Amino acid sequence: MRAKVTDRIATLCFYLIAILIIGILAGMIGFILFKGLHVINWDFVTEAPGSVLTGGGGVGPQLFNSFYLLVLTMIITVPLGLGGGIYLAEYAKPGQLTNVLRLSIEVLSSLPSIVVGLFGLMVFVQYTGWGFSLAAGALTLTVFNLPLMVRIVEQALGTVPREQKEASFALGVTHWHTIVKVLLPAALPGILTGTILAAGRVFGEAAALMFTAGMSSPDLDFSNWDITSPVSPLNPFRPASTLAVHIWKINSEGIVPDAKEIASGASALLVIAVLIFNLFARWFGRLIHARLTSTR
Amino acid sequence: MTLVSAWVLIITLFSLLYFIASKGIAPFLHGEVTLADFFSGNWGPSLSAEQGGPQYGALDFILGSLMVALGSAVISGPLGIGAALFMTEIAPKAGRKILQPAVEILVGIPSVVYGFIGLTLIVPALRSIFGEVGFGLLAGIIVLSVMILPTIISISADAIHSVPQGIREGSYALGATRWQTISGLVIRVAQPGLLTAVVLGIARAFGEALAVQMVIGNTADLPFHLLKPMSTLTSVITLNMGNTVQGSTYNNVLWSMALILLLMTLILILAIRFIARRREV
Amino acid sequence: MEKLITPFRFQPKTDGRSLLTDETRPIQLETLDLDVYYGEKHAIKQVNLPLYQNTVTALIGPSGCGKSTFLRCLNRMNDMIPGTRVMGKILVEGVNINDSRINVTQLRRQIGMVFQRPNPFAKSIYENIVFAPRLYGISKKEQEKLVEESLRKTGLWDEVKDRLHTSALALSGGQQQRLCIARAIAMKPKIILLDEPASALDPVSTGKIEELVQELKNEFTIAIVTHNMQQAARISDYTAYFYMGELIEHDRTDVLFVNPRKKETEDYLTGRFG
Numbered sequence: 001m002r003a004k005v006t007d008r009i010a011t012l013c014f015y016l017i018a019i020l021i022i023g024i025l026a027g028m029i030g031f032i033l034f035k036g037l038h039v040i041n042w043d044f045v046t047e048a049p050g051s052v053l054t055g056g057g058g059v060g061p062q063l064f065n066s067f068y069l070l071v072l073t074m075i076i077t078v079p080l081g082l083g084g085g086i087y088l089a090e091y092a093k094p095g096q097l098t099n100v101l102r103l104s105i106e107v108l109s110s111l112p113s114i115v116v117g118l119f120g121l122m123v124f125v126q127y128t129g130w131g132f133s134l135a136a137g138a139l140t141l142t143v144f145n146l147p148l149m150v151r152i153v154e155q156a157l158g159t160v161p162r163e164q165k166e167a168s169f170a171l172g173v174t175h176w177h178t179i180v181k182v183l184l185p186a187a188l189p190g191i192l193t194g195t196i197l198a199a200g201r202v203f204g205e206a207a208a209l210m211f212t213a214g215m216s217s218p219d220l221d222f223s224n225w226d227i228t229s230p231v232s233p234l235n236p237f238r239p240a241s242t243l244a245v246h247i248w249k250i251n252s253e254g255i256v257p258d259a260k261e262i263a264s265g266a267s268a269l270l271v272i273a274v275l276i277f278n279l280f281a282r283w284f285g286r287l288i289h290a291r292l293t294s295t296r
Numbered sequence: 297m298t299l300v301s302a303w304v305l306i307i308t309l310f311s312l313l314y315f316i317a318s319k320g321i322a323p324f325l326h327g328e329v330t331l332a333d334f335f336s337g338n339w340g341p342s343l344s345a346e347q348g349g350p351q352y353g354a355l356d357f358i359l360g361s362l363m364v365a366l367g368s369a370v371i372s373g374p375l376g377i378g379a380a381l382f383m384t385e386i387a388p389k390a391g392r393k394i395l396q397p398a399v400e401i402l403v404g405i406p407s408v409v410y411g412f413i414g415l416t417l418i419v420p421a422l423r424s425i426f427g428e429v430g431f432g433l434l435a436g437i438i439v440l441s442v443m444i445l446p447t448i449i450s451i452s453a454d455a456i457h458s459v460p461q462g463i464r465e466g467s468y469a470l471g472a473t474r475w476q477t478i479s480g481l482v483i484r485v486a487q488p489g490l491l492t493a494v495v496l497g498i499a500r501a502f503g504e505a506l507a508v509q510m511v512i513g514n515t516a517d518l519p520f521h522l523l524k525p526m527s528t529l530t531s532v533i534t535l536n537m538g539n540t541v542q543g544s545t546y547n548n549v550l551w552s553m554a555l556i557l558l559l560m561t562l563i564l565i566l567a568i569r570f571i572a573r574r575r576e577v
Numbered sequence: 578m579e580k581l582i583t584p585f586r587f588q589p590k591t592d593g594r595s596l597l598t599d600e601t602r603p604i605q606l607e608t609l610d611l612d613v614y615y616g617e618k619h620a621i622k623q624v625n626l627p628l629y630q631n632t633v634t635a636l637i638g639p640s641g642c643g644k645s646t647f648l649r650c651l652n653r654m655n656d657m658i659p660g661t662r663v664m665g666k667i668l669v670e671g672v673n674i675n676d677s678r679i680n681v682t683q684l685r686r687q688i689g690m691v692f693q694r695p696n697p698f699a700k701s702i703y704e705n706i707v708f709a710p711r712l713y714g715i716s717k718k719e720q721e722k723l724v725e726e727s728l729r730k731t732g733l734w735d736e737v738k739d740r741l742h743t744s745a746l747a748l749s750g751g752q753q754q755r756l757c758i759a760r761a762i763a764m765k766p767k768i769i770l771l772d773e774p775a776s777a778l779d780p781v782s783t784g785k786i787e788e789l790v791q792e793l794k795n796e797f798t799i800a801i802v803t804h805n806m807q808q809a810a811r812i813s814d815y816t817a818y819f820y821m822g823e824l825i826e827h828d829r830t831d832v833l834f835v836n837p838r839k840k841e842t843e844d845y846l847t848g849r850f851g
Contacts, residue, residue: 007473014386017378018395021449024442025398028405028413035416084301091298093659101302104309110496111312111561112503114530118537118554119312122319143308150301163696167757169657171709171764172686181708186699197404204406207505207530211537247408248506251415252535260416267412274404278397 029271036268039261045269048219049246049262056258059266061217064233065134065240066273069213070202072138072236077145078195082184084146085153090179109147116143117208125212132239137213141202148198156190157183193285200277204270206244214239215249243270313558320555323352323548334552339516341546352549354529358556360519361528363433364508365501368440373494375441376448377483380493383449384456385478395449403446411510414439419511428523431513436528439507444497451496455489456482488571495571499564503557505530529553602629605798606651606688606768611665611675613646613655613822620646623665624824626817628768633790633799635813635830637806639845643822644802648770651800652688653681669768686713689761693773695753697745697760702728702737705745705756706763727759731789751782758789762797769793771801775808787812806846810834818842 043058050057092098120140130136160183168178184191217240224232232238241249247266250259323329329352336353343349379399383391418438423430459482467477483490513525514535533550540547606628613621621643628634636644646655653674655661667675674684686709697705706727707720715723724741728734733755737748745756754774761769771790775783790799790812803809809816810830817827818841826833826842837843 003473003476007475010475010478011386014378014382017375018382018387018390021375021379021402021445022394022398025402028442029401031413031417032409080301080304082301083298084305087298087302092302097302100306104305107562107565108305108309108312110499110565112505112530112557114503114505114533115316115554115557115561116312118533118551119315121537122315123311143312146301146305146308150305161696163692163694164698166654166657166690166692167696167698167760168709170652170654170685170690170692171760172682172684173709173712174682177712181712182698197400200404204404204409206406206408207534210534215538244406244408247412248510251408251412251510263412264416267409270406270409274406275401278401278404282397 029275032264032267032271036264036266036271039265040268044265048217049256059243059246059262059269061220061233062241062243062246062266063269064220064222065213065217066203066242066244068233069134069137069141069209069240069242070199072134073141073145073202074195074199076138076142077149077198080142080146081149081195082153082191084150085157086179086184088150088154089157090175090183105147105150108144109151111144113144113205113208116140117211119143120208120212130237132212132214132216133237134213134240135236137209137240137242138236140208140212141205144208145198145202148201149195152194152198153187153191156187156194159190160186189285189289192288193281196277196281196284200274200281203273203277204244206242206248209242209245210248213242213245215241215245217241316551316555316558319548319551320558321552323545323552328545329549329552334549337518341549350545352545354532354549354553354556356516356518357527357529357532357553360433360512360526361502361530361557361560363519363526364436364440364512364528365498367433367437368444368501369494369498371437371441372444372448372497376445376493376497377452377490379445379449380452380456381478381482383453385474385482399446399449402442407443407504407507408510410439410443411507414507414511422523426523429513429525430523431511431525432521432523433512433519433526434522435511435513436508437522439511440501440504443504443507444500447500448493448497451493452486452490455486455493458489459485488574491571492568495564495568499561502560502564503530505534509534529557533557602632604628605630606667606669608647608650609666609668611647611650611663611667613643613650613664614662615646615658616660620822621650622822626824626827628798628800629815630798631794631796632814633794633801633812634815634817635809636800636802636817636819637804637809637845638819638825640804642819644817644819645772646822647819648690648772648800648802650675651768651770652685652690653679654685654690656681686764687766688768688770689764689766690770691754691757691761691772691774694777695750695757697748697753697756699744699746701742702745702748702756703741706760709760710763723763727763728756730762730793731755731759732785733759749782751778751785754778754782754786755789758786758793762793766797768798768800771799773802773804776804783808806834818845820845 045058045063046060047058048061049059088101092101117140120136120143124130124136124139125132164182164186165178168182218231218238220233221231222233225234226232227234227236229235230238243266247263250256251263256262324331333351333353335355337355338351338353339356340349340351343351379395383395414435418435419430422435463481463485464477467481472480508528509531512528512531514527514531515525517524517526519526533553537550540550604627608624608626611621611624612619624647636648638644649655650663651667655663663675665675666673698708700708703724706724710723711720725734728737733752736752745753748756775786778786787808790801793799801813813830815827816830816833818825820841826837826839833842834846837846
């Protein structure tokens, strides 16, 4: 009978662990929202930060920067990621090049983001002469987002049944057409879900951006659409602090009188964004899957 | 066409290795710092010459990084493997429907948010419980434990999934209980994968910067007291990279610390490959 | 095979053991000393086998005897499997298609294939059929005609004409397999290769596929792999018995099943095998 008792106790422990983890997550999200939600209002989301001495203001430019940087990063990462994923899933032959490529992906995706950030500082900020800029930030984020993206695409392609590929080949369709017209559409739900989740990670990244996109934002003129103007929000060669970097900066500097309030609000915004990314990825993946399999 | 991305990745990695390594080695080549100084515990970049300075010993920080990483793995390893077993062996349905999404959200929460929670919740709590400042090794370990949980859970779950079903059935058919099956067979067969999960967790903890920096206290002390402030490699780099002059010895030494981080990652990846190779034999 | 490059022309070989000397029908395809290696494994050994025009040839034999491997050589599907080497000649209208200079995609348009498990694309019924023809450019009107024609030939038209634009995956297994055949014949191939097309289907669907094969031979040359000897006897004109990668016997089906010349064939047919 002792074995049975031990089994019961073990089972109980497993349930406790599961409950603990769910509890930690729920507690964290609850805490962040409880602390921050009351700070968030329209002004907080749209206005620029107030002066260092008076405090007040919002995180409008930072929020915009986070999104804009995400878009820039994705513009670089998605095509390259598709290319790399397709290469690994469909063309790579066993050999030295493939081995080196797989090792590169493994190392790049597990490098500390601060190290990647320093590499970005050296190459994209200093060597190119761009200074702290959105472009440098986007390229730096690409360094560790690209391997992730390549893996997502490769894995999604790997889940497409072999039969689909055979069917297409047997009809005399070329390899490339098979990839574009059969394999990629079938892998699309996986690719999209993965991409949105990766986007969520880019959105919250800070350590790699502090020394690349910078920790400050110029006074932006949101009516200025000339991307060469230094005050235009769209100029990719201007410095830009993102929401995540902003949270770190006000917390570590602590000069602004209402630092805690702003950090609470900004953290809540970040968490809400992450939750939205996550739910959206799930919903979208399911939607696409349903559309591809049951109706046209 | 598709080969372009492959080369981008390879070239990026090698240029990254080259740039960080050359910059990290430079202070030693130029005789600014000796290796012995760098690996000593004497940190005093702003000490004047009369006080024996400036000193650039990074040992406290290297040990600090190791301590928080190992400490969080000690907590997170059993918890993460337990959660993975829950998802795969105990309650697969609840695991897939509740725990799996929870893990995915945990991955997505930005590290500054973890840091912020540490700063506003954990540090004050530790302060009121133990009466110390609250900042320090324990706060860092707690925050990192939660951060590396998802890594450990998902990789462990993959490893346990790949244990052949027949092994479990054979065990149950012999009258073993679930716990006997898990502890005696499943864990043993999945062991290399579980080890990989913990090593990757350590890698992530070792390289995490902002969340740790926000709760660790940031003093140059040896990390041998749970409740005393200390520093890690990442926290020193984050705090000082922007405040030191380009080309100064102080700044250059920070790059050497970054090189240590890079080497540590490489060592851990080699360890993972070694584990994987042993599994194939 | 006008679009294939024509590196060599061979005279059809007539002294191989599988060629039926009393046969007067024209040969659509024949293999000459075909060998296949999977890495070290010698999977097909020196096979000489003709497919006669507008007939059904059944390939039978125990699992692992190489019959599917052989079939997959005929439209170069084995190219997809790394480490496979195919040696010897496969002649189609005098052209050796087992040649690196052959345009494989063009070849596969002329030699269609249907697989063991139905594998429609995750697209609509209509899209499944026009998918490949469209890549070679046909007009909208031709597309619609092609869809109706192909579905009528496979007996699916009446069953699905009202839901052409719904997902093919919603069809039953038997319907999916007939759709795959419709998709193959929409390319207007000369030869259709069927790899155990009914083995995953219920008896009723199997019957429909068998009927269909009988009808299609008027238009196409057909080779079918089957593990079901009754099926081979019911639908084929010729039967080839494979064992351990070798072609043991090849003859008209009525002859082979009643009067096998080799003892191994007889053992297999009477179930005294292994």
